[in-house]
Amino acid sequence: MKSFLVLVVVVLVVNVCVAQDYGDVTTATPPSNGGVSRTKELVPAMFVFGDSLIDNGNNNNLPSFAKANYFPYGIDFNDGPTGRFSNAYTIVDAIAESLGLPLIPAYSEARGGDQVRYGVNYASAAAGILDVTGRNFVGRIPFNQQVRNFENTLNQITANLGADDVGRSLAQCLFFVGMGSNDYLNNYLMPNYPTRNQYNGQQFANLLVQQYTTQLTRLYNLGGRKFAIAGLGMMGCIPSILAQSPTGKCSDVVNNLIQPFNANVKTMLSNLNSKLPGSKFIYVDIASMFRDILTRPATYGFKVIDRGCCGIGRNQGQITCLPFQTPCMNRDEYVFWDAFHPTSHVNVILGRKAFNGGSDVAYPMNIQQLAALDIETN
Template sequence: MKNLVVLLMVIMSRCVAQDQDYPPSNVRKKELVPAMFVFGDSLIDNGNNNDLPSFAKANYFPYGIDFNAGPTGRFSNAYTIVDKIAELLGLPLIPAYSQATGNQVLHGVNYASAAAGILDVTGRNFVGRIPFNQQMSNFETTLDTITASRGADDVSRSIAQCLFFVGMGSNDYLNNYLMPNYPTRNQYNAQQFANLLVQQYTIQLTKLYNLGARKFAIAGLGAMGCIPSILAQSPTGKCSDSVNALVQPFNANVKTMINNLNTKLPGAKFIYIDIANMFRDILTHPASYGFRVIDRGCCGIGRNQGQITCLPFETPCMNREEYVFWDAFHPTSHVNVILGQRAFNGGPDVAYPMNIQQLAALDLEPDS
């Protein structure tokens, strides 16, 4: 009986949610790119972990509580940042690799996997996950399938115009460097670990370039010291300056990497999406964005609702539009929509050296 009551409360909260239903019912606009291919972790995973033997899953209520399709595997109450970007590009929501079939792949595929990292060893505490190297192998499989039906020349020209969105690195810190059962922290200081990650990242992104990718949007890491999971470990409940400082060398290295790749790889254009800068602005001026709660999750257990993340059929907060964080690790859909919008048409303070809209408009050649 108790479980039934909880279920009814969840259903009722969906009906009265202040967040809008997603996806919206408006007609899609003209497509600005042929497709978008997505690589990353739980911030943009939309179901690739659902069928894995993994502890990193979100295919249950109340995840997806404000999403028309319900719980899909998105670690959000509705949209992720790439959902908003796809909408702004005039594309349908990009299907997960584990679920995409037939012509669905022609508008792109999402390969992201919760607990995945730049390093293959990252996230092993969660058992099943798809590291970036395997995500790229899955893209190769998709590419082979499309090429077989469309022809190599047509696919090569089309892929050069597609957007490749990559958001990796969070788990290499949260589920590797900061984990006591990993030796990483004893092997590398912050700068050395950032160097290791970006050396590998450079190799991986160059491989995507060699597979035909030309338009890259690379997301930096956010204010990780301010997520509810980290706040719950603080005696004061305040952001961890040490964790925020830990990831700064990574973001700095990624910016340098982007400049280098733009110089070294003919015809390619890499842009940097400054998630940290956008997040800092939200946390510093929450009211201007409509937020009221910035220091705890909407769904979670313990201090700051961040000690245990959102459990199946847990009743989340009702005023989700006013929360910055959905659970112990992930932002609400409201935040994701803001980040996606600003990445799409924001200035150089959030998208360098150009935004996604400007990147999409470039006419890049596959053999240039």
Template sequence: MAMAMAMGNLWISCMLVCLGLAALIDVVSGQGGNPFLPDGGKGSETVPAMFVFGDSLIDNGNNNDLPSLAKANYFPYGIDFNGGPTGRFSNGYTMVDEIAQQLGLPLIPAFSEASGDQVLHGVNYASAAAGILDITGRNFVGRIPFDQQIKNFQTTLDQITDNLGALNAAESLAKCIFFVGMGSNDYLNNYLMPNYPTRDQYDGQQYADLLVQKYTQQLRTLYNLGARKFVLAGLGRMGCIPSILAQSSTAVGCSEEVNQLVLPFNANVKTMMNSLNAELPGARFIYVDIAHLFEDIVANAGTYGFSVMDRGCCGIGRNRGEITCLPFQTPCENRDEYVFWDAFHPTEKVNVIMGRKAFNGDPSIVYPINIQQLANL
């Protein structure tokens, strides 16, 4: 009887520990497992969890229930995703889905859907149309700006702390990956929009300075909440997306004006990252050069199997970029030959390539170390 009671108490204790991220620390060292996973999770994960902040490039459903025009929870979005449309702005995986797989984690749930033990491996707070600035994306009505995404993370953190206690929660968080991909909408759905005053108030460099000043404060807030391992995604060659190409009836090729516009932001983010690495004890920030990744894909399109780089697989109008993918529209059949899925977003194939290169690429792609090296620190 005493043995049975002892075993029962031990089982209860184990279950309580597994409700928090602390249970996953043993997984990292290969000394334990996570009973919530079918295979026990032994040795499969290189970090306890990944927390994701960003916009539609990595949103996986947080806008589904918002009064928003920025949604992708309808077919043909998700046409190549197991389970169909989820709110991902892709035909399948996003970049962070691939990174999660590379880290040995399951797909990270959206904050809007995650509850209970679903947060064990992290949470995705990204929201389509969201920006660094709260005012960004208002044309789409509902969206979750970066400031609010951070507040949503605090809600998750409260749940973790309640289960683990402050000390264990802090120890676990320090091992987690914090992926942040912000800034695209601050240009596409703010600075470049005619109904915003921003372009009259700031030149390109001034606007980049404004954004990164705010961005620095937000990242410091995450650090103060316990984040230590940061992956920052730079802005891509935004002058090359079908939406921008569709705005010119005469120009051939990418808009160099737009490409040049975002360069100061990327430069500022790199400078900020180096400063934060030097100033914040225990912090490790790394930078994923999305623009360089895109240039590599275009330069080696044939090697990767791409044949269409200047229009969307799904969309309407010039370059299939004037109106984005509509409900039940028939997309292209040869999706793996397209760089862009719709007016703004890459195909799953591009997302997977970028995710893998960010995970194990060299310093020309991800600096100063890659995600795999960051995870193993």
């Protein structure tokens, strides 16, 4: 309880400041935590919801096969393996630093004081928009439960400080949400799920976004106003899919499958901006950024774009990194860390582009501009 009180008290007194220039994202290298000197925060706090692309430890103590709290995960991170599915940073770590925030702690591990006052990460590996997604990994925290965990946080602080104070603070915080990958990889495309026989690609995208709309509206009703929603990336080009391809090339079938979802999400965010007073939802175009990296890898310093830095099987893509497996040495030159996840180098590039990029990567504004908005609450 004391930890949550500290969170809100600090949030109420933090002011928004002017952003600093973080340099050329094309030459970004994976930093370690604490590698960038923090300036004054651009938002009071950031709340994170998503899957393994941004999970930072919420699955560590779950009875789950979806875990990354062992080496070589975290090999380039000061704290070692934390549960991040990366050699160091995730995209939200890079965004947090760009916002002048410390790295956001996992909901399952945050204990109080300085650990939680700048936000909480609720993301969970294998989680999906649909509750049934990811059951092959056993334990995971679906998006609905992530929203309930956030609600539990608010219930504990609202009773002590009052809804008005909490509401004014939350309106200036950033809510980052990245969901949907597992609904395809660990649901629709899995042979032990009936989903593909029940829905065609467009119908499934419609189902997901209908549920997604309800979930995001719930976060709005709980006080969120500034939302950055990440679209799905080039999933047909990940090592896991390449390992199944007889040609070793990106799967157009998979890439085309997710296009209706991304299109629906863009329409959904436009509708939410119109219907929810005081809200501002932006779309972070992961597919566009990833396509540019894969098309022009040398521009970003990459040499290997079709296999994981660690893993087992063809293209290091059939099984993710095994405990204490020796990964590649030249990690900065790899786009993919394992069968499903990008390297920290890629995550830093994506995070910085989402922060200060143009309308081709973040629409209708970037995260820096979203952070600067002064949201009025009734």
